[in-house]
Amino acid sequence: MRKFGLIGYKLTHSFSKKYFTEKFEREGLSDCQFDLYELDEIEHLKDVLAQNKELEGLSVTIPYKEKVIALLDALDPACENIGAVNCIKLNNGKLTGYNTDYIGFKISLETWLGEDRPKALVLGTGGASKAVIQALKDLEIEYLIVSRTPSDVEELITYQDLKVDDSILKSHHLIINSTPLGTFPETEVMPDIDVNLITNQHKVYDLVYNPEKTFLMRSMEARGAVVKNGLEMLHLQAEAAWKIWN
DSSP states (O other): OEEEEEEESOOTTOOHHHHHHHHHHHTTOTTEEEEEEEOSSGGGHHHHHHHOTTEEEEEEOTTOTTGGGGGOSEEOHHHHHHTOOSEEEEETTEEEEEOHHHHHHHHHHHHHHTTOOOOEEEEOOSHHHHHHHHHHHHTTOOEEEEESSOOSOTTEEEHHHHHHOTHHHHHOOEEEEOSOTTOTTSOSOOOSOOGGGOOTTOEEEEOOOSSSSOHHHHHHHTTTOEEEOSHHHHHHHHHHHHHHHO
């Protein structure tokens, strides 16, 4: 049996098992299975690998996209620039990290925007945001990163900065949520954005896909914004991972 799986904490929100199980059934891959490995500490990955010698590939989700790097034997060169891993290929005991979030997000965003290249606000500083930022760089989209805490990084501002200077939201018409805020089961929360500054010029891409329409998306859409969730990105990154594993 060929085994694949997902590591993270917690995994109740994940669609990965359902996605790959249906894919295996649809494509007649009866020798493949996809399991969830919920780890309260990333070091427990070693136990998972020791107990599942048949594993050929793992997806990585919150909160381990950065922490897992220390446990890997190698990184795909493109992944080194991003600084986060969401896909691991296992080959003869060697673990190599990749980032298919980048692939999925870049393709999805480019298709969605067409020729438009609005300035962007990236909400969050975790592993997913690193893939988003690399995609924005490669698409030549100007961006600022929004964090809860101040930093000396030139491109990084705080949510308080957005409140003090409303010109930022007025000039940055693409908002990308890379935080887990709004994910099931805590669906009625969202990043601290002043929705009164949102207009029909704004586009909101929320990487959250469960629920299908997040509180952030609903709030922005009510002010005229065009919104999109992360489900297409999920599918694209999953297919990219499958190619890597094979």
